[in-house]
Amino acid sequence: MAKIRKIMCCCGSGLGSSMMVQLNTNEALKKLGVTDCVAEHTSLSEVNVNSADLFVVGKDIYPQLKNYPRVLVLDKIMSKKELLEKLQAAFEMEGDEFHIGV
Amino acid sequence: MIKDLISLENCVILDSVKDWKEAVHVSVDLLVKAGACTEEYEDAVIKVTEEYGPYYVLTDHMALIHASGNDDIVHKTMLSCALLKEPVAFSEEKNDVRVLIGLCAADSTAHMTGMVAISSIFGDSDNEQKFLEATSAEEIYNLFISHADAQ
Numbered sequence: 422m423a424k425i426r427k428i429m430c431c432c433g434s435g436l437g438s439s440m441m442v443q444l445n446t447n448e449a450l451k452k453l454g455v456t457d458c459v460a461e462h463t464s465l466s467e468v469n470v471n472s473a474d475l476f477v478v479g480k481d482i483y484p485q486l487k488n489y490p491r492v493l494v495l496d497k498i499m500s501k502k503e504l505l506e507k508l509q510a511a512f513e514m515e516g517d518e519f520h521i522g523v
Numbered sequence: 524m525i526k527d528l529i530s531l532e533n534c535v536i537l538d539s540v541k542d543w544k545e546a547v548h549v550s551v552d553l554l555v556k557a558g559a560c561t562e563e564y565e566d567a568v569i570k571v572t573e574e575y576g577p578y579y580v581l582t583d584h585m586a587l588i589h590a591s592g593n594d595d596i597v598h599k600t601m602l603s604c605a606l607l608k609e610p611v612a613f614s615e616e617k618n619d620v621r622v623l624i625g626l627c628a629a630d631s632t633a634h635m636t637g638m639v640a641i642s643s644i645f646g647d648s649d650n651e652q653k654f655l656e657a658t659s660a661e662e663i664y665n666l667f668i669s670h671a672d673a674q
Binding site for chain 1 (some may be wrong): 571575576577578581582587589590593626627631634635638639640642645646650
């Protein structure tokens with residue numbers, strides 16, 4: 422199991438989609454029964470590779486984070502179902518580097 | 524409170540806009556008229572769109588038009604909404620947008636209730652369809668209000 426204690430949801434401005442994905446991530450973590458992980462949101466200009474264990478982005482933003490070790494890419498940014506499935510896959514990953522959804 | 528973020532005056536139904544730049548103009552202009560931001564905010568949105576693409580088109584039909592703004596250009600956190608009868612294209616792929624939600628945020632958290640409402644409406648295809656079928660500004664406004672405490 423991948424150790425994921427902090428998830429950073431990232432979008433262009435750090436205001437809109439990243440906040441919605443953060444809300445949806447918190448909901449998904451509850452559904453998955455994960456209690457030792459927090460989700461936050463930020464902008465592309467502030468994001469830092471050391472600021473989280475997993476980065477969640479929409480596919481438009483992915484090119485900006487393609488060199489990050491652990492990235493979860495959403496095709497439909499508003500889809501709670503897609504997020505839940507991909508988060509579950511992330512927690513089941515072995516190893517320190519993986520990109521999900523690309 | 525959702526009513527601090529959106530007002531009936533900020534909701535409109537329009538026939539069409541000619542391109543994505545006019546779509547940005549329409550949604551930001553509603554915020555400017557409400558005193559939430561200055562006209563420069565429109566330039567900020569255009570700039571971020573040209574740099575990163577229209578990443579704020581969040582579903583097939585909805586764009587959450589916004590940029591990060593500093594205190595000089597954003598005075599107040601607010602939402603606007605323009606529903607288009609004819610879709611507009613933001614890119615080749617994102618070509619069927621009918622809901623233009625304008626957002627300007629004075630800090631990183633005050634618009635949370637608005638994001639809850641948007642997520643509740645546009646994260647569900649039935650709710651989104653109801654929104655697309657709205658025929659009055661009142662209807663649009665009431666949908667935002669009723670979805671704000673959905674989570």
